[in-house]
Amino acid sequence: MNAVRRVNREKLLLQLGAPLLAILAALVITSVILATTGGDPFRAYSVMIEFGFKSDSQIWIINKAIPYFLAAVAVAVGFRMKLFNIGVDGQYRLAAFCAAALGGAVAFPSFIQIPLMILTAMFVGAIWSGIAGLLKATRGVSEVVSTIMLNFIAASLIGYLIQENRLGVVEGNLTHTENIPESGHFFEISTGQEPIGGFVIVAVLVGVVYWLVLNRSRFGFDLRAVGGSHSAAEASGVNVKRMVVSSMLLSGLFAGLVGMPTLLGESHNYGTDFPEGIGFTGIAIALLGRNHPVGMALAALLWGFLERTGTQLEFEGYSQEIIGVMQGVIVFCVVIAYEVVRRYGLKLQQRKVGEELAAEARAKSSNEAGASA
Amino acid sequence: MVANHDIDITVRRGTVHALVGENGAGKSTLMKILYGMQKPDEGTITLDGEQVSLSSPADAISRGIGMVHQHFMLADNLTVLENVVLGAEKLHGIGGGARRKILEISQAYHLNVRPDVLVEELGVADRQRVEILKVLYRGARTLILDEPTAVLVPQEVDALFDNLRELKAEGLTVIFISHKLGEVLSVADDITVIRRGTTVASVHPSETSPKQLAELMVGSELPTPETRESTVTDTAMLRVVDLNLSATDSDGVCRTVLDGIGFTIHKGEVLGVAGVEGNGQAELVEAIMGIRDPDGGEIVLDTDDISHAPTRTRRESGIGYIPEDRHRHALLLESPLWENRMLGHVTEKPNSGRFLLNLKGARQDTERIVREYDVRTPGIEVTAASLSGGNQQKLIVGREMSHRPKLLIAAHPTRGVDVGAQAQIWDQIREARREGLAVLLISADLDELIGLSDTLRVMYRGRLVADADPATITPEELGSAMTGAASGHLEHHPESPESVQDDEHVQDDEHVQGNEAPEDGESR
Numbered sequence: 070m071n072a073v074r075r076v077n078r079e080k081l082l083l084q085l086g087a088p089l090l091a092i093l094a095a096l097v098i099t100s101v102i103l104a105t106t107g108g109d110p111f112r113a114y115s116v117m118i119e120f121g122f123k124s125d126s127q128i129w130i131i132n133k134a135i136p137y138f139l140a141a142v143a144v145a146v147g148f149r150m151k152l153f154n155i156g157v158d159g160q161y162r163l164a165a166f167c168a169a170a171l172g173g174a175v176a177f178p179s180f181i182q183i184p185l186m187i188l189t190a191m192f193v194g195a196i197w198s199g200i201a202g203l204l205k206a207t208r209g210v211s212e213v214v215s216t217i218m219l220n221f222i223a224a225s226l227i228g229y230l231i232q233e234n235r236l237g238v239v240e241g242n243l244t245h246t247e248n249i250p251e252s253g254h255f256f257e258i259s260t261g262q263e264p265i266g267g268f269v270i271v272a273v274l275v276g277v278v279y280w281l282v283l284n285r286s287r288f289g290f291d292l293r294a295v296g297g298s299h300s301a302a303e304a305s306g307v308n309v310k311r312m313v314v315s316s317m318l319l320s321g322l323f324a325g326l327v328g329m330p331t332l333l334g335e336s337h338n339y340g341t342d343f344p345e346g347i348g349f350t351g352i353a354i355a356l357l358g359r360n361h362p363v364g365m366a367l368a369a370l371l372w373g374f375l376e377r378t379g380t381q382l383e384f385e386g387y388s389q390e391i392i393g394v395m396q397g398v399i400v401f402c403v404v405i406a407y408e409v410v411r412r413y414g415l416k417l418q419q420r421k422v423g424e425e426l427a428a429e430a431r432a433k434s435s436n437e438a439g440a441s442a
Numbered sequence: 443m444v445a446n447h448d449i450d451i452t453v454r455r456g457t458v459h460a461l462v463g464e465n466g467a468g469k470s471t472l473m474k475i476l477y478g479m480q481k482p483d484e485g486t487i488t489l490d491g492e493q494v495s496l497s498s499p500a501d502a503i504s505r506g507i508g509m510v511h512q513h514f515m516l517a518d519n520l521t522v523l524e525n526v527v528l529g530a531e532k533l534h535g536i537g538g539g540a541r542r543k544i545l546e547i548s549q550a551y552h553l554n555v556r557p558d559v560l561v562e563e564l565g566v567a568d569r570q571r572v573e574i575l576k577v578l579y580r581g582a583r584t585l586i587l588d589e590p591t592a593v594l595v596p597q598e599v600d601a602l603f604d605n606l607r608e609l610k611a612e613g614l615t616v617i618f619i620s621h622k623l624g625e626v627l628s629v630a631d632d633i634t635v636i637r638r639g640t641t642v643a644s645v646h647p648s649e650t651s652p653k654q655l656a657e658l659m660v661g662s663e664l665p666t667p668e669t670r671e672s673t674v675t676d677t678a679m680l681r682v683v684d685l686n687l688s689a690t691d692s693d694g695v696c697r698t699v700l701d702g703i704g705f706t707i708h709k710g711e712v713l714g715v716a717g718v719e720g721n722g723q724a725e726l727v728e729a730i731m732g733i734r735d736p737d738g739g740e741i742v743l744d745t746d747d748i749s750h751a752p753t754r755t756r757r758e759s760g761i762g763y764i765p766e767d768r769h770r771h772a773l774l775l776e777s778p779l780w781e782n783r784m785l786g787h788v789t790e791k792p793n794s795g796r797f798l799l800n801l802k803g804a805r806q807d808t809e810r811i812v813r814e815y816d817v818r819t820p821g822i823e824v825t826a827a828s829l830s831g832g833n834q835q836k837l838i839v840g841r842e843m844s845h846r847p848k849l850l851i852a853a854h855p856t857r858g859v860d861v862g863a864q865a866q867i868w869d870q871i872r873e874a875r876r877e878g879l880a881v882l883l884i885s886a887d888l889d890e891l892i893g894l895s896d897t898l899r900v901m902y903r904g905r906l907v908a909d910a911d912p913a914t915i916t917p918e919e920l921g922s923a924m925t926g927a928a929s930g931h932l933e934h935h936p937e938s939p940e941s942v943q944d945d946e947h948v949q950d951d952e953h954v955q956g957n958e959a960p961e962d963g964e965s966r
Contacts, residue, residue, distance in 0.1 A: 104737070250593045285798050290781075297774035301734055304763065304771040305786035306754030330709040425820040 083414045088357070088364070091406035094401040102394060108387050115387050117378035128263045135272045135330045136161075136344070137369035140351025142279050143194075143323035144359040147212075149283055150163065150296035150316050152205075156216025157324040158348025159223030160197045164190040165247070165328025166227045169339035170236045172332075173247025182253040187329055193320045194325025197223060202317025206310040212317070217228035221347075245340030255333035268330035275323065276362035282319075292316055324348070353400045359407070388418065449485070451634050453584075458606055458616045460630035462623065463659055467957045469619050469636055470951040473586055476617070477509045478502040489584075508582030508649055512575045512589045518562040524575050525561055526768040533579070547578050551608045567598040574605065584615040591625055603629045622718065622886075623652040623659075624921050625894045630706050635659055637731050656889065673710035674896050679741075680707040680849050681881035682729075685739035691747040699725045700736070707849070712871070714895030714912065716888065716926050721886045722904040724766060727853050730882070731763055744848060757786055762847030764838055766884070768831075772838045775827040779819065783841050784828045790845055807844065815840035816866065832863035837868055843874060850874065853884045868894060888917035902926045 100110035120126060140157050147154035168190040177185065190284040197219060204210040231237040237244040257264035294302040295312050303309050329346055331337065354372055357366030379392030449472055453459040463469050474480040476487065478496035486493050489505060496502045496867045499509070502905055516525050527533075527540045534540040541557050547557040553571045561569065570590060577585055587606075591599045606616050607628060620626050626633055627647045637642045643658045687700035699722045707713045717723050728734040730741055747754050757763070763786065765771035773782055784793040784804050793804030795923040809823045815836045826834060835855070842850065852871065856864040871894060874901035875881060885891045891898065892912045900908040900923040908923040910932040924930045 282796075285801075287788050287794050287797060287799060290784060290794075290799055293777075294774060294785060294788075297777055298770065300767075300770040301772060301774055301785065303753070304731065304765055305788070306732075306757045308752060309753075339553070414826065415827065418824055422820055422824055422828040 079312050083362060083410050087406045087410040088359070088403065090387045090410070091357075091402040093398065094402040094406065095395065098398050098402070099395045101397075103387070104393060106388070106391075108391075109386040113382060113385070113391075116131070116381060117374075120376045120381040121374045124260075125262050126377050128246075128260060128265055130370060130377050131269060132266050132320075132330070133373035133376060134366070134369035135266060135268050136309045136327050137350055137354055137372055138272050138366055139275060139323060139327045140347045141354035141358060141365040142275055142351075142362070142371060143320050143357040144348075144351045145279070145358075145365065146283070146292075146316055146320040147290075147307040148296075148355055148360050150292050150312065150317060152313065152320075153213050154201070154216055154320045154324075155200060155213055155352065156201060156348070156441050157320070157327065157351050158346060159216070159220035160194040160321050160324035161190075161225060161327035161348060161390065162343065162345065163197055163223040164192075164194040166230070166331050166339045166341065167193045167352070168329070169249065169332055170230075172249040173338060176250040176252060179252045183255060183333065185331065186249075186253060187326070190332075191322045191325035194323075194327075195321035198317045198321025199314065200325060202314040205317070227339075243342055244247045244378070245342075247338065249332075249337045253333065254337060254415035255299075255330075257334065266334040267335055268331050271326070271329075274353060275326065279323070280362045284442075291392065312433050327351070334370075353394060353396065353426055356400060371399075388411055445718050445931070449636070451644075453615055453617060454632065454873060455615050456610055456613045457631040458629055459529065460609055460618045460620060460626040461635045461636060462620060462626050462633060463636035473509070473588055473617075473619060476502070477507060477586060483696060503580050503582065506581060506583040507816055508577030508580060508584070509586040510570065510588065510590060512571050514573055516561045516569055516572060519560065521558050521560055521739070522555060522564075522572050522575075523557040523756065523817050524570060526557070526579050533581075537619035543579065544575065544933060547575055548664070550612065551578070551605060553605060554577060562802060567601065570602065571605070582614075584617065585609065586617045586619070588619050590618070591620060591622060599603065600624060613945065618740050620912060623655045624750075624925055627652065650774070651918055652888075652921050656917060662810075673878075675709045675711070675875050677709045678706050679711075679744060681742040682706070682730070683740040683742070685726075685729060685741065686737045687725055688737055688904060689734070697937065699904050700729060703739070703904075703906055705899060705906065707880040708880060709848075709880055711877055711896045712875055712883055712894050714885065714891040714898045715901050715906075716885075716891050716900035716920050716924055719886060721901050721924075723853070723901055725904075726901070727851055727882075727884060730756075730851060731761065749870055755791065758789060759860055760846075760848035761847065764835075764842055764844035764850070764852040766853035766857070768838055771807045773826045773834060776825050779812070779817075779822040779829075779837060780805045782837065783808040783811060783822075785841075787841065787845055811837060811844060815870075832859040835867065836863055847874075847879065849880045849882065851882045851884075854886060855883070856885075883900060888920055891921070892917065899927055900929075902929075906915040908932050913945040 081082070103110040103113055121130070125390060140161065143157045144154055161278055171189050172182065172186040175185075176182070179392040198216070200216040201210075201212045204215050204250055205212050229235070229437060231244055231246065233239050233244060236246055237320065238247060256267040258269070259269060281289075291302065291307045291312060292315075294305060295309055295316075299309055302312075328339075328343070336343065350372065353370040354365055358369070359370035375396055376394050379389050383389040451459075451461070451472075458827075459936060461469050461472065471480065475482050476496070478498045478501045481497065487496065489507075491865075494505060494506070495931065498507070502509075502606075516700070517528070523541055524536075526544055527536045527927070530675055534543045545554065551574075553575055555568075555571055555575050561572065562770050565571065572840070573622045574585065574587075592629055599730075599842070603625075606618070609616055610631075611832045616628070618630060627650070630647055633645050633647060633650070633655070634641055637647070637659060645655070645658075683704050685700055685703040686698070688696055688698045690696050699727060701722075703722075705713060705724060713724070715723055725734060729736045732748070732751055735750060739749065740747060742852065743756070743759060743761065746759060748759065751759075763772075769775060772785070780801075781804075784799070787793055788799070792807045794804075805822060809912060811817065812819060812822060817829070817833050817840065819833060826837070839855070855871070856867050859867065868890075871879075871881060883891065892915060895912045897914065898910040898912050898920070899906045900910070900920065902908075902924065903926070907926070907929040908931070910920060910923070913930055919932055923932055
């Protein structure tokens with residue numbers, strides 16, 4: 070029993086150790102970069118911390134983190150079975166576009182309008198990722214390649230449909246879909262300053278659902294089993310091909326939500342200025358958060374924090390790009406640290422098991438010797 | 443950890459010397475030492491009367507020792523010529539000179555290598571010849587072949603052995619690692635047996651039999667897997683009728699891998715299938731498990747036709763499965779033991795309810811399995827990878843038995859398992875059989891097959907070609923049927939155990955396709 074608890078504590082320590090180690094290493098590397106480019110790293114950090122913890126910054130960070138978190142969840146579903154859904158970006162953009170076009174064309178009361186748009190987005194996201202899943206299951210096409218190509222197709226498709234006299238209207242030098250009626254605006258949580266998007270609640274729910282489905286359901290076990298070993302999962306009775314399609318669909322469902330906080334809470338239409346690239350940020354955040362909902366939430370907040378404080382660094386005479394460097398360095402450090410810690414943990418465990426069994430055997434044989442003597 | 447100790451081996455020039463031993467006996471470690479990949483703690487290696495110390499493979503190659511690994515080391519997208527000269531460009535260049543040399547070697551030993559073909563277009567046997575040529579090209583006079591026949595079908599094995607004899611005739615020395623005794627006896631001039639990291643005997647093939655070799659390999663203190671009192675009932679549990687399956691191999695050729703397989707296993711019966719690996723046993727298991735979809739025929743479990751049912755349905759309806767390769771097919775190596783306990787039975791109690799997993803139930807039941815099946819582990823949170831092979835296997839057996847299967851498919855259930863665990867696994871199979879379990883046993887260990895089975899079948903090139911009574915048959919007699927030299931109902935000949943082998947009755951197999959053994963007792 071004692072041994073079990075020790076193994077558990079060790080495991081927890083290793084699990085926490087990796088991200089801490091990674092962030093520490095990233096800090097050191099960034100400091101070196103800051104110093105060599107002529108800035109004072111410690112002043113930069115104090116500026117970041119001071120500015121980042123102002124209350125209006127915190128609200129900004131939370132709002133920014135919501136879509137990041139959703140994108141990370143979408144990516145993480147794939148990661149759990151070793152599928153690399155790089156197409157979250159195209160999935161959420163096409164999803165948001167379709168939801169915006171539909172939402173701009175109809176006017177129902179809120180309790181119909183909002184679910185209608187959200188479900189449309191999820192459906193479109195799932196279709197788009199499902200194509201990659203089907204291609205992989207039936208033709209063996211790598212999902213990495215197909216999802217990247219689907220990103221481009223999605224972008225072109227949107228560009229085609231958003232033109233004036235198709236689905237778009239021109240306003241200044243922007244083109245966007247029809248504005249969504251008031252009934253399609255999502256609620257906000259007022260804070261006395263800028264409000265927090267109500268979608269934060271949906272994001273929390275998504276986190277819970279993700280955790281339940283992946284870690285506590287039979288479906289999730291099958292999915293993780295495929296991630297652990299294709300052959301073992303197949304022999305255990307999982308239909309691997311079907312699982313590839315289902316997990317891509319699930320990933321796409323989550324991806325469909327990524328654009329919703331912006332669409333329903335902020336822009337109320339899909340325009341040429343609709344945020345892009347959140348799907349790729351999601352990959353970094355899923356890696357940083359170890360595919361764990363809490364980890365991903367923290368990572369999303371960290372990302373928001375870095376972006377928020379990056380703007381302030383610019384005012385203080387630092388180049389804003391340093392934030393991009395920092396983010397990149399963190400991801401690198403995290404991936405390396407996890408792999409190092411994982412291998413170290415496995416080795417440690419193997420040795421421990423060996424030692425413990427040897428000790429047991431020795432104890433037994435000396436007991437027997439004692440008994441016979 | 444001592445993998446090898448007190449190894450004494452003398453290899454004469456111009457001979458084929460076989461090293462035999464069980465998995466994990468230390469053959470590969472010895473080979474690694476001879477090829478300079480690992481350094482011995484003590485002892486000496488003498489080559490042509492000169493004491494040498496080999497510190498790297500390059501060292502070994504320069505002294506004329508070459509190795510053909512079990513897993514080929516070839517670049518698929520390069521031609522044969524390019525693969526051969528890769529890393530040895532200095533010898534004969536990379537152009538015409540190299541091509542001439544390759545053709546010369548190829549002709550001298552009848553290797554039939556075409557230098558300008560892409561490796562990816564070659565089949566397994568051709569690739570192996572390229573590997574051999576690669577070694578010869580580098581000037582090797584001593585070749586080490588690590589289990590070269592594991593990947594070959596019988597005809598290819600014959601061709602390889604012809605090549606080896608050519609090499610021998612030219613004065614080269616071949617060290618041949620294997621645990622297939624029949625092959626060893628047919629090609630080797632000398633045989634060294636290794637057990638638990640030490641050489642236990644050196645014998646001549648003319649003075650020994652597979653049975654003796656097997657005994658030397660495993661040691662005579664091995665517990666016998668015998669089960670004599672019969673528990674066979676009249677109730678059929680698994681009925682396989684005229685099962686056919688074809689598969690496309692790596693060359694893109696469509697081959698028939700299962701050809702009209704038919705048998706019945708009753709409750710309380712162990713049906714053993716003997717055969718050289720690669721004769722369709724793995725495919726038969728996969729067809730019964732639902733991993734491969736048969737082209738024709740019927741599989742009936744109890745009273746349900748499961749010919750095309752998904753794997754999960756089959757497992758839920760009572761098939762337990764101990765796969766041949768536990769790392770690939772039975773375990774999630776990086777997951778804790780209790781998650782491995784759920785693998786394959788995630789839809790069944792105590793692992794889950796209707797949708798959600800029951801982690802507490804699974805953990806508790808894993809504790810029980812660890813206790814009852816004597817899995818040596820400090821706890822159930824450790825990963826499966828950290829257990830030894832024997833303990834992993836005990837966990838798998840415990841898991842499969844915990845769901846009270848009607849039919850157990852056991853493929854090499856004690857392979858790579860230490861002697862103690864082996865006896866325990868045999869006991870568990872025997873006990874379950876007494877309670878009415880039907881078992882399909884596939885094994886390369888003939889003693890295990892003969893000892894555990896109530897009925898024996900021999901599989902050869904995708905067909906069940908012979909059957910035998912385990913009460914009287916000997917491993918030699920079974921072995922000859924495994925190479926296709928005998929078919930039909932095998933009878934024991936007490937006076938001359940070799941008689942089956944000597945019999946020239948190599949006949950068509952049509953005779954024995956049915957479920958029943960042929961009436962006449964002649965050996966066919």
